[in-house]
Each structure stands twice: as C-alpha cells, then as structure tokens.
Amino acid sequence: MAYVARYTYAERLATFREYWTDNQAAAHQLAAIGHIYDRPPLEELEHGSRCISCSAFVKKESSVKALESSCRHSSAYEKGFESFNFHHPSCIRLQVRIPLDPQAVFPGLHGGRFNELRRRFEGDNRRSDAGVTRSQRASQKSSLFTLPTELRLEIYRSILPTLDPETEILQLHRDSARVITSAGYHKAAARNTSALNVLRTCRAVNDEAMDLLYAHTTFTFASTKVLYLFLRSIGKPGRDLVKAVDVHCGGREDAIAFALLACCESLRSICIRLPRPMLLFSRAPIWVVDGMSCLLALSGIEDVRFGSCASALNGMSDAQPDAAVIRKELTRLKGVPMVTHYLERYLDTAS
C-alpha cells in the first residue's frame, strides 16, 4: 500500500482522528512513534496502523492493548507487547523509545533482583494492620472492598493529604513499569507504597477522592520516561485529572510522553526542564525533532515555566528565544491550530 513518508507528527495524528475517537491515548502514542492510521481498502481486513518509515503494520487491538492497558503490574505491561513489533529492527523510528522496550528489559524482570525488590516494597505491608497500607494485597484479593464504602473513603481521605504540593514520582526500580512517590521510595517503613496504592484503588471507589489527590499536587519527574510510566500507571481516570507537572526533558522518550500528556484534559501547569537552550539544533536526530513536535502540540496550558537542569548550565530559560515559541504554543486554546511550523518543515527537508 502506498503511503507518504513525509508525514509530520501533527499529520500522523490527524490520520487517526475520526477513526480512533475511543482510543485517543493509543492514537497519540502511535503518531509519536511514527505510525499513521492505515485504513484497509476492504472492510473485512483488520484495522491498524503502519510505520511511515519501515511500514510495519500493527493491528488496532494490539496497539490498544499495549499502549492503553494498565502497567501497574510489570507483567501486564510485558504481556501487552507480546507477539508483535511496532517497527522492523532497523527502523530509524526506534530512536523514539517506548519506555521499557520489552526486548531489552524483560529478562531482568524475572531475575532474583526484581523479586527481591518486590518483596521489599510489597511484602513488608503484611506487618501492618491498617486497611489502606495493605491495599497492594487488597487490590489483588479485593478484601478492601468488603469494608463499607464510607469507611474506605475515610481511609483514603486520611492518606491523600499526605502527598506534598510537589510530589516527585520515581520508578520503583530501573527495569520496572511501576512508579512510586519519592517519599514512599525513601522510607523503609511499611507505608512505602501507600500513596500510589491509593491511586489504584480509589478509581473503583470514588472520583471525588481522586480529585482530592490531583487538585493541589504538582507531580515532578526526573525524565520523560518516568512521566510516561506515571501517566500509564494512573490510567485514563488519572490522566483526566492531572493538573500540573514538572519534568526534565531531552530524552528519547520525550515524544511518546508528551503525546500521552496531551491526553490530560485538565493539565494547566507545566515546568519544562530542557538541558539545551534551543528546540532544535543543526542535524538534530529524529527523536529530538519528534520530541519537540510532540511538546509543541500540547495546548490549553495556562502556566508554562522553564526550570533549571542539574545536568546542564545552559538549559532552556525564559531568556531564550525558543522559550517564547514554546509558551506561545502551549498556552494557545485547545483546538486552535499550532502557530509554529518550522519544526514540521525541518522534518520535511530532513526526510
């Protein structure tokens, strides 16, 4: 099938628009990694998407399973990618990474180190007799749900305010799809995972409790990889409520993380920490171009700030000309077309 190899991110996303309305998160992510919607010429053929560079085809149901399912359990995340690839092994689009690329990671997930860590963070909860600190087990056995609803809500309320106004999110460990608050990670006590365990349980219980958690919290991330895993972990109900993030950019996961961040309808504040003073530089690789295209595709954000990076003296700041470009794009109203087009032209001439 013929397809155009010069699609920009915005154009790739547009191909999904009318057909994937119930799967916006998957559509955004697919566009970020270089896919376009591939409408079959005959109705009986399977719907899916195709990479504009290597033409690898993936069925829609496979993509939705891999890109929208819960990744609270690493094994579920792993299963989502089984039996297909988004790209051929030599595809240039592999530069834009999906965090924890399964082939690179899964041998470690089954190793002793992983199990040891899991015991450390989950097993200790057995010693606690408080319902919520056992929510890891409750989520598996549903024993928490034998409590009256009012009591469960009371438990959540007593825990939710313990999230700081700025709450740093970390990966549970390097190879894990699971995330945890920094406070939880650094405490060796039994309540380690309680804050994020609440994220898992309250969806089934009460949206109000979710709102409590997100309304006054800025979630901070040391990389777009962790941001992505967080957005996957909280699912659509959480993404609908996230209001403020603070993230270090400049990684190969920028594109897919910002593409998914664009699905956060309530997002109003972002602090960008970019370890270089410009959006693009001469002969920027494709992951940089796509990463910045996906960043600029965000809209409807009221508060756009630029933070420093520990790793760079000369990062993006308000004084940089490109900072104005970013602010202008991100603060435009939702649904209003992008103002900037030079990124797109860059990609056109580069390909």
Ligand SMILES: [Zn+2]
């Ligand atoms: Zn490809």
